[in-house]
Amino acid sequence: MHRNRNVAIVGIGQSKHRGHRPDVNQPELVYEAVSEALADAGIGMKDIDCVVHGNMELFEGIHQPDLWHLLGDGGRMKSGFRITTGGTTGATIACSADHLAASGLYDLVLAIGFEKQEEGQTTTGITAMADPIWGRELQTGAITGSSGAMMVQEFGERAEIIAAKLRVLAAENACRNYKAHLRIKITVEDVLNSRLLSWPLRLLHMCPESNGACAVIYAGEKSAKKFKKPVWVKDNVTVHREETFYFAGPRKLESTMTVAARKLYSRNGIVNPLKEIGVFEMYDPSSWWELEWMRDFLFLPPGKNLDMVEKGDVKIEGSFPINPSGGVVSTNPIGATALIRVAEAALQVRGEAGEHQVPRKIDIAMASGFGGTLWTVMTLLSRKKPWVL
Amino acid sequence: MTMTEETKPTQDLIEIRIPLSLPCRFDTGPIMGRFLKGLRDEKRIWATYCKSCGRTMLPPQSVCAICNIEAAEWIELADEGYLTTFDVIMIPTINPLTGQMRKVPYSVGRIVLDGGDAMIWHFLDETDPAKLGYGKRCKAVWEEVRTGRITDIRYFHMLDEWDKNARP
Numbered sequence: 184m185h186r187n188r189n190v191a192i193v194g195i196g197q198s199k200h201r202g203h204r205p206d207v208n209q210p211e212l213v214y215e216a217v218s219e220a221l222a223d224a225g226i227g228m229k230d231i232d233c234v235v236h237g238n239m240e241l242f243e244g245i246h247q248p249d250l251w252h253l254l255g256d257g258g259r260m261k262s263g264f265r266i267t268t269g270g271t272t273g274a275t276i277a278c279s280a281d282h283l284a285a286s287g288l289y290d291l292v293l294a295i296g297f298e299k300q301e302e303g304q305t306t307t308g309i310t311a312m313a314d315p316i317w318g319r320e321l322q323t324g325a326i327t328g329s330s331g332a333m334m335v336q337e338f339g340e341r342a343e344i345i346a347a348k349l350r351v352l353a354a355e356n357a358c359r360n361y362k363a364h365l366r367i368k369i370t371v372e373d374v375l376n377s378r379l380l381s382w383p384l385r386l387l388h389m390c391p392e393s394n395g396a397c398a399v400i401y402a403g404e405k406s407a408k409k410f411k412k413p414v415w416v417k418d419n420v421t422v423h424r425e426e427t428f429y430f431a432g433p434r435k436l437e438s439t440m441t442v443a444a445r446k447l448y449s450r451n452g453i454v455n456p457l458k459e460i461g462v463f464e465m466y467d468p469s470s471w472w473e474l475e476w477m478r479d480f481l482f483l484p485p486g487k488n489l490d491m492v493e494k495g496d497v498k499i500e501g502s503f504p505i506n507p508s509g510g511v512v513s514t515n516p517i518g519a520t521a522l523i524r525v526a527e528a529a530l531q532v533r534g535e536a537g538e539h540q541v542p543r544k545i546d547i548a549m550a551s552g553f554g555g556t557l558w559t560v561m562t563l564l565s566r567k568k569p570w571v572l
Numbered sequence: 573m574t575m576t577e578e579t580k581p582t583q584d585l586i587e588i589r590i591p592l593s594l595p596c597r598f599d600t601g602p603i604m605g606r607f608l609k610g611l612r613d614e615k616r617i618w619a620t621y622c623k624s625c626g627r628t629m630l631p632p633q634s635v636c637a638i639c640n641i642e643a644a645e646w647i648e649l650a651d652e653g654y655l656t657t658f659d660v661i662m663i664p665t666i667n668p669l670t671g672q673m674r675k676v677p678y679s680v681g682r683i684v685l686d687g688g689d690a691m692i693w694h695f696l697d698e699t700d701p702a703k704l705g706y707g708k709r710c711k712a713v714w715e716e717v718r719t720g721r722i723t724d725i726r727y728f729h730m731l732d733e734w735d736k737n738a739r740p
Contacts, residue, residue: 205585205587206585244590304666306665306666307665307666307668310665310666310667310668311668314631315596315598315669316598316600316604316608316631316722317604317693317722319668319669320667320669320722320723321680321693321694321695323659323661323663323674326659326661326663326665327659328659328660329657329658329659330657332657332658332659332701333657333706333740336705336706336740378662378663379662380661380662380663381659381660381661381662381663382660382662382701424637425637426637432656432682432684432689432691433684433689433739
């Protein structure tokens with residue numbers, strides 16, 4: 184890996200993420216996040232060199248919404264790139280904006296992710312991602328209980344209680360984040376009694392369909408130093424693959440989470456992620472996946488993920504906070520979702536996450552994105568300028 | 573449980589409903605085409621395999637993405653095997669191939685077919701999760717009239733026996 188120059192996040196904006204936004208159209212929703220990011224950075228649209236824009240393909244039934252959104256994103260007569268990599272869209276937008284700024288071709292790059300899910304059919308949209316000849320007849324959007332079923336097989340009823348507990352923790356965090364969509368007061372019993380989607384996955388375990396946008400401004404090193412609190416990009420990793428469900432069967436393949444995390448840690452000299460990373464904003468489409476992926480991302484021995492949730496380690500005040508924002512199970516405007524992970528991680532490094540701020544100095548924050556055929560994109564952020572170039 | 577805050581419109585807002593219909597025609601290509609012809613004409617399941625790593629591939633592919641080499645060899649797999657992961661779907665969703673709501677519950681599973689290590693993804697005829705599990709044997713039930721679609725296999729019938737070699 185070689186960087187031409189360091190890059191920092193210098194502006195962060197999010198719309199309020201809600202289940203119902205009849206009061207705005209898509210460009211107006213995007214504008215909410217963009218105007219907040221510009222105000223946060225203290226700059227105007229004239230200062231932006233390039234716009235990277237993305238969402239899920241065809242979710243709202245519109246092809247190339249980036250063209251139509253120019254009124255909301257300010258990209259008229261500027262360079263523009265459209266990113267659409269499924270659930271990882273927001274994470275890939277973050278990587279792309281970082282790479283464009285790091286290249287030196289652009290100085291200030293505006294990254295935008297959005298989704299107005301109420302305008303389309305999310306589950307039908309995701310199902311249409313499946314190969315029409317092979318799997319489309321069978322796929323039910325992103326709804327699958329198979330990883331939960333494997334965990335129940337391994338740990339029994341305890342796994343069900345802990346997955347529910349993890350969902351309750353997410354709800355408690357979301358109640359401290361005024362931008363989150365599902366800010367609900369729930370108990371373990373509420374989760375366990377909620378509607379069964381695919382055993383043992385229940386309605387409350389699953390991410391909602393949200394409307395929202397996120398905007399993040401990336402700056403090359405020289406410019407970044409002029410901003411009040413630059414949060415530096417330490418690294419990005421993307422791991423793709425084509426097989427979807429080969430975590431079971433006689434030929435087990437390593438998960439993309441494990442491969443991505445191993446690359447990220449080794450490139451950045453991280454030996455003990457639980458000690459060296461201050462906060463982790465994980466793309467958790469369901470509490471079951473969050474529980475399973477804790478093991479994959481953090482290289483935990485069997486059962487340690489369950490113990491960590493049980494002991495409250497993953498709480499905002501715990502030893503290894505995961506998703507202080509409330510995570511994806513609380514807020515999921517899909518094309519924005521993975522960019523929100525990066526934005527929230529950056530807010531934590533700044534110490535400006537408000538009521539859901541982790542109550543100690545965060546030097547290193549990690550964010551993950553998930554999507555497609557179970558692929559992974561990760562970002563590592565740093566308080567200090569990371570590379571001597 | 574409390575409901576989340578909603579954004580209240582300040583004026584009477586107009587919402588327009590437009591159903592989208594996208595007629596598509598998908599070419600299967602020679603590799604998938606041979607697999608589908610096997611289903612339709614022979615009631616047989618053919619997979620490709622990689623000579624380098626030895627894995628069998630379903631859906632059949634001309635390239636092994638792990639070894640990055642051409643994998644043009646064919647192997648016939650049995651129409652029975654054992655179940656690995658499964659889903660019993662309780663929530664009705666739209667089938668984008670037909671536009672119709674799916675009837676629930678229905679189950680799908682990933683099945684390792686005898687004769688290789690590839691998994692086929694298909695419907696199961698058992699919707700009680702307690703009666704499904706890793707390693708449970710099952711066998712394809714074929715349609716009488718077959719058209720060269722994956723649904724030429726109607727579903728996999730769950731048998732009341734476990735595979736001795738299956739390891740989760």
